[in-house]
Amino acid sequence: MNILLVCAHPESQSLNGALRDFTIRHLEQAGHTVRVSDLYAMQWKAQVDAGDSKQRLNPAYFDAPMESQHAYQNGLQSDDVALEQEKLLWADTVILQFPLWWYAMPAILKGWVDRVYAYGFAYGVGEHSDRHWGDRFGEGTLAGKRAMLVVTAGGWESHYSPRGVNGPIDDLLFPIHHGILYYPGFDVLPPFVVYRTGKMDEVRFAEIREALGRRLDALSTTAPIPFRKQNGGAYDIPQLTLRPDLAPEQSGFAVHLA
Ligand code: FAD
Numbered sequence: 001m002n003i004l005l006v007c008a009h010p011e012s013q014s015l016n017g018a019l020r021d022f023t024i025r026h027l028e029q030a031g032h033t034v035r036v037s038d039l040y041a042m043q044w045k046a047q048v049d050a051g052d053s054k055q056r057l058n059p060a061y062f063d064a065p066m067e068s069q070h071a072y073q074n075g076l077q078s079d080d081v082a083l084e085q086e087k088l089l090w091a092d093t094v095i096l097q098f099p100l101w102w103y104a105m106p107a108i109l110k111g112w113v114d115r116v117y118a119y120g121f122a123y124g125v126g127e128h129s130d131r132h133w134g135d136r137f138g139e140g141t142l143a144g145k146r147a148m149l150v151v152t153a154g155g156w157e158s159h160y161s162p163r164g165v166n167g168p169i170d171d172l173l174f175p176i177h178h179g180i181l182y183y184p185g186f187d188v189l190p191p192f193v194v195y196r197t198g199k200m201d202e203v204r205f206a207e208i209r210e211a212l213g214r215r216l217d218a219l220s221t222t223a224p225i226p227f228r229k230q231n232g233g234a235y236d237i238p239q240l241t242l243r244p245d246l247a248p249e250q251s252g253f254a255v256h257l258a
């Protein structure tokens with residue numbers, strides 16, 4: 001398989017750096033081809049701005065989606081953005097690895113998404129009408145590929161349990177799983193989360209490597225999170241609300257699981 005690992009940590013000798021190195025080694029030993037986007041090492045530019053296009057559509061006013069579409073359609077994107085899109089198209093599976101920072105991904109990784117997910121590439125794909133609101137949530141440019149998060153967190157697993165004070169981990173990761181990965185078409189695998197990172201020693205790290213190795217070995221066979229397809233009949237159109245007979249009386253993120 002072709003596997004793209006996108007990772008975001010400022011210190012190469014960190015726990016995240018060790019997990020990155022382990023992941024690359026393990027996947028290569030299993031015969032996969034691995035490409036790595038190590039965003040801090042690449043000094044990835046996180047902010048969307050006028051520099052993302054080689055020739056502006058409207059030099060007088062920066063309209064981010066319109067400039068993104070123009071640059072994408074006309075081969076005018078900055079080279080770093082175009083290269084990351086090429087890596088995404090090349091990959092069969094994409095792994096995003098990062099420490100949980102303020103209940104979210106580090107800004108540099110969010111900036112990778114903001115810039116690489118261009119209009120026409122990740123959104124604005126397919127027919128947009130009252131009958132069909134784009135090829136997204138289960139369809140799109142990246143359909144047929146798989147994605148998985150590898151996340152480290154200082155908090156305990158119980159803090160992220162269904163009644164934990166931080167909120168359930170599935171809820172916290174929903175915007176990434178559903179909004180960032182499922183939206184452009186990925187099948188999203190359950191995440192691999194390392195909790196309580198402050199309590200790490202060689203024994204525990206060996207156990208984590210073992211568990212992560214098993215998940216990496218099962219990348220092509222693990223059942224994805226069963227999100228409902230937007231265009232599979234579960235949602236009323238054009239409101240795009242879940243049909244009243246599905247998960248009746250319920251609301252929130254969980255209703256989007258079939
Ligand atoms: P490191 O700090 O590098 O290492 C963690 C431990 O692992 C250390 O004890 C280290 O000695 C050990 N270790 C490192 N490498 C190895 C190795 N090769 N073998 C064995 N042991 C090793 N946490 C939350 O739960 N929720 C939050 O919202 C949150 N927000 C944060 C916001 C910010 C800005 C920051 C800085 C931290 C936040 N944290 C939060 C904590 C954060 O998630 C953890 O600090 C991070 O996940 C730890 O990963 P690391 O790679 O930085 O670990």
